[in-house]
Structure formats: structure tokens, C-alpha cells
Amino acid sequence: MFGPDICGYSTKKVHAILTKDGKNHLIKKDVPCETDQLTHVYTLIIRPDATYSILIDNEEKQTGSVYEHWDILPPKKIKDPEAKKPEDWDDKEYIPDPEDKKPEGYDDIPKEIPDPDAKKPEDWDDEEDGEWTAPTIPNPEYKGPWKQKKIKNPNYQGKWKAPMIDNPDFKDDPYIYAFDSLKYIGIELWQVKSGTLFDNIIITDDPALAKKFAEDTWAKHKEAEKAAFDEAEKKKEEEEAAKAGEDDDDLEDEEDDEKADEDKADSDAEDGKDSDDEKHDEL
Known part of the structure; x- marks a missing residue:
């Protein structure tokens, strides 16, 4: 296929x-x-x-x-199924830096601390509300669990790969x-x-013949096809734009009709009010 x-x-x-x-x-x-x-x-x-x-x-x-x-x-070729990675093969690209030490007291740094800007409410009653404690906020000094830096392993040997051998099934x-x-x-x-x-x-068994066949068929008409396609697309866009304009005009006409109906309703209501006023004057 x-x-x-x-x-x-x-x-x-x-x-x-x-x-x-x-x-x-x-x-x-x-x-x-x-x-x-x-x-x-x-x-x-x-x-x-x-x-x-x-x-x-x-x-x-x-x-x-x-x-x-x-x-x-x-x-x-296949990987040798009998091959095993040597026990002393070092495939760790990075190792912990032995010179990097955790600072003293690092684990004692709290994750949160009392908010220094918090104030005890004036209406706080220790007897009824209990002892007031300030809300906590994230401690800017807290950096999370300590992680030892890593360095390039000087003994890194690369990822171990099994050697390739001839495939007996080939x-x-x-x-x-x-x-x-x-x-x-x-x-x-x-x-x-x-x-x-x-x-x-x-x-065919002749690539040159296939190429010439394509040149004599598809290649001769590709430019004309492209021009005709572009012209059809342009006409389609113009028709869609014209239809969109007609739809806008129809929408404006509908809005004008609605406005006219509203104005007429307001005018009728005003005429009715004037008529009622005249009747009251006559009385």
C-alpha cells in the first residue's frame, strides 16, 4: 500500500x-x-x-x-542475551559532592513563623476566647529539605550496553x-x-519513464490548476463577504424597525396621557 x-x-x-x-x-x-x-x-x-x-x-x-x-x-545483529553488566561498572553520571556539608541548625529552621505584624484584637477576651496566638506565615528563611549538591562523577563509564552479535535467526x-x-x-x-x-x-521498472509521465501529465496543468483554485477561492471569499454585509444590513433594518415600534409605542402612550389630562380638565 x-x-x-x-x-x-x-x-x-x-x-x-x-x-x-x-x-x-x-x-x-x-x-x-x-x-x-x-x-x-x-x-x-x-x-x-x-x-x-x-x-x-x-x-x-x-x-x-x-x-x-x-x-x-x-x-x-542482536544484543548478546548472555552478556551481563560488570558489577564494578559505574554508570552514575553525577554523584553527591562530598565537600558539600549541611549547615549547622538547618533542620531547626521552621517552615512557618508567627506573623510579626499581627496584633491581638482589642476585643479579644482571654477568659472567653482563650489565649491569643498570632497567625503563622511562611518563613522566608526556610528553604525546604536540604539537598546535597551533585558533581560530575570522575569514574563515570557511560551507560552500559550489551555487545551486539550475529542474529542466528537472520x-x-x-x-x-x-x-x-x-x-x-x-x-x-x-x-x-x-x-x-x-x-x-x-x-513501471523505469524511474525515468515515471518521472517523464508525471511531467507530461500533472506538471503541465499544475500552474493552471493553482490559478483556477485561487480564483475560485477569491470568488468564494467575495460571496461570503457580500452575504455577511447583507446579514448586517438585515440586522440594522430589524434594529431600525424595533426602534420605530418603540417610538410609536411611546408616542401612543403620550397621546393617551394627553387625552386623559384633557378629560380631567373638562371635569
């Missing part, structure tokens, strides 16, 4: 899955894919020397060895690059947006 995989916000990569003996092997490298809405060309090249290249738009994005970047075969495959079962083309697709098109698919 080969091609881009975009799912949500986290998955945006090129899949390169090689199948051998009925088992799928994922590439161990993270190859980012394109995420815009334009057309792109993805190319996978596997060579007889077991090297490979992944190209996007005819530009190499990843290359290496099939042996190293897929776990198709067991590793050639058996080379001189045809690891060959996939004789590659006879059909299928597209695995799951998406919630329409409009994706696939075309110009080629399988």
Missing part, C-alpha cells in the same frame, strides 16, 4: 506498506504528505540494491534501505526488493468529503 493518509489533525503522512509472505510491514520513517486541495503526484521507487525513494511532485522526500526502514527480515533475502504478486491496482478510501479524483497511475 502506498499513498497519502490524512485523518483528523494528527495523521498527515505517506503510507508505504510492503507485504511479504502475507504480512504487512509499515515503513518506520515518518514521511509528511501534502495537505492542500491541489493535485499531487506520489512516487515510490524500490531498486534491485534494496534501496528506495519516496517522491512527492517529483521531489525526493525520503530515501534509504528496505532492510533498515522496514522490519521485513529479522535484524542482522536469513538474508536477496530478492527483498521484488514483489511478484503485484498484479492489480486498488484504491482504499474512507472519507467524509467528496471531490477526490485519482488518475494517471503508472507501474
Whole structure:
């Protein structure tokens, strides 16, 4: 399986899955894919020397060895399971400084002290309220539990690693690059947006031919596609801006209508008041 995989916000990569003996092997490298809405060309090249290249738009994005970047075969070398770390191996990079001593009385420093600014309330009654004690505050002299400083270990030997030996289960495959079962083309697709098109698919043993095929198809139209896409996006933005303006106008009209209704209601109420006053005058 080969091609881009975009799912949500986290998955945006090129899949390169090689199948051998009925088992799928994922590439161990993270190859980012394109995420815009334009057309792109993805190319996978596997060579007889077991090297490979992944190209996007005819530009190499990843290359290496099939042996190293897929776990198709067991590793050639493994850690010696019989090896043991020597008892006198010193793998501590830092050690306590023997010259650093804890100051006298350090443990006697309290974490909190009575607030020197606190005053006994004037209405405090010792007989009824008990003996007054000042509230406590953090002690600025308290520095927490004492920790001895550390220094570089002069005897540090590094992290111990078991020596590597030949893997007895490794058996080379001189045809690891060959996939004789590659006879059909299928597209695995799951998406919630329409409009994706696939075309110009080629399988060949000539990388130069594949490159020229991409130049004769995708490359000839990429500039025109980009221009058409930009024009469509610009038109879309203009239409959205115009609609937003219409919505604002409608909102202003609604506010004007509401204001007019309020003014009319106030006017009617005032007319009614004047009429009542006239009736009282007549009486």
C-alpha cells in the first residue's frame, strides 16, 4: 500500500506498506504528505540494491534501505542475551559532592513563623476566647529539605550496553526488493468529503519513464490548476463577504424597525396621557 493518509489533525503522512509472505510491514520513517486541495503526484521507487525513494511532485522526500526502514527480515545483529553488566561498572553520571556539608541548625529552621505584624484584637477576651496566638506565615528563611549538591562523577563509564552479535535467526533475502504478486491496482478510501479524483497511475521498472509521465501529465496543468483554485477561492471569499454585509444590513433594518415600534409605542402612550389630562380638565 502506498499513498497519502490524512485523518483528523494528527495523521498527515505517506503510507508505504510492503507485504511479504502475507504480512504487512509499515515503513518506520515518518514521511509528511501534502495537505492542500491541489493535485499531487506520489512516487515510490524500490531498486534491485534494496534501496528506495519516496517522491512527492517529483521531489525526493525520503530515501534509504528496505532492510533498515522496514522490519521485513529479522535484524542482522542482536544484543548478546548472555552478556551481563560488570558489577564494578559505574554508570552514575553525577554523584553527591562530598565537600558539600549541611549547615549547622538547618533542620531547626521552621517552615512557618508567627506573623510579626499581627496584633491581638482589642476585643479579644482571654477568659472567653482563650489565649491569643498570632497567625503563622511562611518563613522566608526556610528553604525546604536540604539537598546535597551533585558533581560530575570522575569514574563515570557511560551507560552500559550489551555487545551486539550475529542474529542466528537472520536469513538474508536477496530478492527483498521484488514483489511478484503485484498484479492489480486498488484504491482504499474512507472519507467524509467528496471531490477526490485519482488518475494517471503508472507501474513501471523505469524511474525515468515515471518521472517523464508525471511531467507530461500533472506538471503541465499544475500552474493552471493553482490559478483556477485561487480564483475560485477569491470568488468564494467575495460571496461570503457580500452575504455577511447583507446579514448586517438585515440586522440594522430589524434594529431600525424595533426602534420605530418603540417610538410609536411611546408616542401612543403620550397621546393617551394627553387625552386623559384633557378629560380631567373638562371635569
